[in-house]
Amino acid sequence: MSERKVVKLGGSVWDTLHHDYFTEWKEWVEAGNELILLHGGGPRLSAYCESQQIKPVFQNGRRVTTEDVLTGATRVLAGEMQTEIVTALGRSDMNAVGLSGVDGRMLTGRQIKELGAVGEVETVDVSLIELLVQNHYVPVVTSILFGTNGALNCNGDDCAVAVACALKADHFEMITDVPGIRINGTVQQTLTVDAMQQAIESGAIYGGMIPKTEALRSALDGGVALAIIRDGNDPTATGTQLKEGHDERTTSHIWATSH
Numbered sequence: 001m002s003e004r005k006v007v008k009l010g011g012s013v014w015d016t017l018h019h020d021y022f023t024e025w026k027e028w029v030e031a032g033n034e035l036i037l038l039h040g041g042g043p044r045l046s047a048y049c050e051s052q053q054i055k056p057v058f059q060n061g062r063r064v065t066t067e068d069v070l071t072g073a074t075r076v077l078a079g080e081m082q083t084e085i086v087t088a089l090g091r092s093d094m095n096a097v098g099l100s101g102v103d104g105r106m107l108t109g110r111q112i113k114e115l116g117a118v119g120e121v122e123t124v125d126v127s128l129i130e131l132l133v134q135n136h137y138v139p140v141v142t143s144i145l146f147g148t149n150g151a152l153n154c155n156g157d158d159c160a161v162a163v164a165c166a167l168k169a170d171h172f173e174m175i176t177d178v179p180g181i182r183i184n185g186t187v188q189q190t191l192t193v194d195a196m197q198q199a200i201e202s203g204a205i206y207g208g209m210i211p212k213t214e215a216l217r218s219a220l221d222g223g224v225a226l227a228i229i230r231d232g233n234d235p236t237a238t239g240t241q242l243k244e245g246h247d248e249r250t251t252s253h254i255w256a257t258s259h
């Protein structure tokens with residue numbers, strides 16, 4: 001029975017991504033399974049903004065997006081980043097196809113007005129992705145949404161989990177530049193939903209890790225059996241898996257020591 005894996009590839013780790021990931025993905029696809037890649041490109045987009053004398057501004061890990069930033073987002077995410085990823089997959093003998101949410105109106109977005117030209121995913125039409133995977137292509141999707149008044153920038157993690165849930169993925173992996181979620185200096189192999197929420201409130205989880213942990217939670221709520229953060233620099237590392245339920249001991253431990 002074929003399995004379906006959705007992988008979110010973080011822009012933070014793309015430049016140093018361990019090559020064994022390509023081998024792992026190739027073997028996964030060759031074994032008859034399905035692979036769908038989602039990607040961001042936050043650091044490259046920030047570099048673009050700085051080159052244009054635009055100061056990057058974030059709120060809870062999501063970028064405030066003016067029209068000029070949106071131009072950069074389409075150039076960097078749907079252009080430079082996506083072409084590099086599709087090319088790298090091709091060099092590892094995988095037939096990848098680059099897309100964003102505007103293709104076939106696959107991902108429509110509702111604007112989050114206080115962040116500017118930013119959207120949250122409103123609808124996911126999986127038919128284009130299904131068409132590609134049935135024909136043994138690896139879809140590579142970036143987080144630009146189809147909005148009523150034009151394209152919208154979407155956080156890569158928010159976008160990835162919406163796609164993972166709509167596709168009823170068996171696995172959802174978020175590959176990033178750290179070995180997992182650290183609380184008080186220790187990488188957590190598992191984290192309960194309650195402990196995660198308290199770690200966000202205490203500031204132990206901050207910045208770009210906030211949308212990532214929220215995405216893990218949405219994946220669990222959306223019925224994805226395995227939702228995990230993995231280290232892009234080390235494919236053998238355990239990572240952090242989010243667990244349902246309550247763990248009073250872990251929760252109070254984090255609460256007590258992170259203040």
Ligand SMILES: Nc1ncnc2c1ncn2[C@@H]1O[C@H](COP(=O)(O)OP(=O)(O)O)[C@@H](O)[C@H]1O
Pocket residue numbers: 009010011012013040041042043156175176177178180181182183204205206207208209210212
């Ligand atoms: N508790 C935490 N544990 C690990 N990393 C954290 C934590 N809180 C915040 N971070 C930050 O989150 C970053 C990953 O988010 P981000 O830079 O948005 O990655 P990506 O580009 O892969 O989506 C890490 O590099 C780290 O600086």
Ligand SMILES: CC(=O)N[C@@H](CCC(=O)OP(=O)(O)O)C(=O)O
Pocket residue numbers: 009010011012039040041042043045061062063064065073077118119143153154155156157208
């Ligand atoms: C609205 C919003 O925050 N969009 C993100 C899209 C790119 C992204 O998410 O990149 P990573 O996956 O590398 O973090 C941004 O502009 O940075």
